[in-house]
Amino acid sequence: MKITDETTRVWTTLVSTSRELVEQAEADLKGAGLPPLSWYDALLEIEDAGEDGIRPFILRERLLLPQYGTSRLLDRIARAGLIERRICDEDGRGQVIFITPEGRGTRQKMWPIYAKMLEGQIQDKLTAKEATTLADLLDKIRPAV
Amino acid sequence: MKITDETTRVWTTLVSTSRELVEQAEADLKGAGLPPLSWYDALLEIEDAGEDGIRPFILRERLLLPQYGTSRLLDRIARAGLIERRICDEDGRGQVIFITPEGRGTRQKMWPIYAKMLEGQIQDKLTAKEATTLADLLDKIRPAV
């Protein structure tokens, strides 16, 4: 079980690059008085669900979060008034989540901050070809979902 | 400020691949009744420091952790008896950290678990050339440290 230097370098650069970029995005958002990244992902999915809303367990699958994580994330976002939880007519155990106008507005305010970070930290630093190669290689080592 | 699809794909694969691999490693370690990854990194640095020990603020720089994070991480590791904190003769504000035999032993037990994950999730999935390319590309987007 010999681990090569290249493997170690992939591991360390992967973890630290990811961590630093995420921290950068979180700091930018916080600096603009906006919610964290996790809210963005959730709001985007909920907004995309449109008129029908979305069930928490579906959201959970999309966001790859643990069940309790989803439950509490929705709690917080709902407390901020950005989503609305309605009981689910078809399933008495469940609920359906809808985005509110405030939720839509907040997500829209988040995007420029988010995009600016992606542009400055990723897009400007890679050619289109490099970006494709990078994403392809990351996909190769990504555990099956 | 137009974000291309390649950029988005880099971002999402980067974040999710990193997260999933870290979770995998944490789960493997926990499954073996061993401490989390962060302890490994700290123990390794402290062990490498050898007879002289290491100052927490140096460790902080190496591990890229916040100051309070370092302080509390060392607290936990010390409570488990894996390191020893001694007062620093040269600097009355500070301390010097040394690894204990138990600490050495724990780190050694952690390595095979860690290595097995790196082997299975990274090394087996990439050629040496691909690994180098991947690490190089990650370095290109890594924020300056």
Added chain:
DNA sequence: TAGGTATACATGCAGTCGCATCTATAACGA
């Protein structure tokens, strides 16, 4: 249709994190 099992979601608890602040010592400038 009754009883068991599976699914949807919530939550108590303990551990960890981020933030701000605190204490103590060191270093430096007038």
Added chain:
DNA sequence: TCGTTATAGATGCGACTGCATGTATACCTA
């Protein structure tokens, strides 16, 4: 040498996470 500023490290507090478990409804099988 005294007062100011910088540095090393700890910590109270509130927010978040993981884990285990709880509650309620749905489904399924005999």
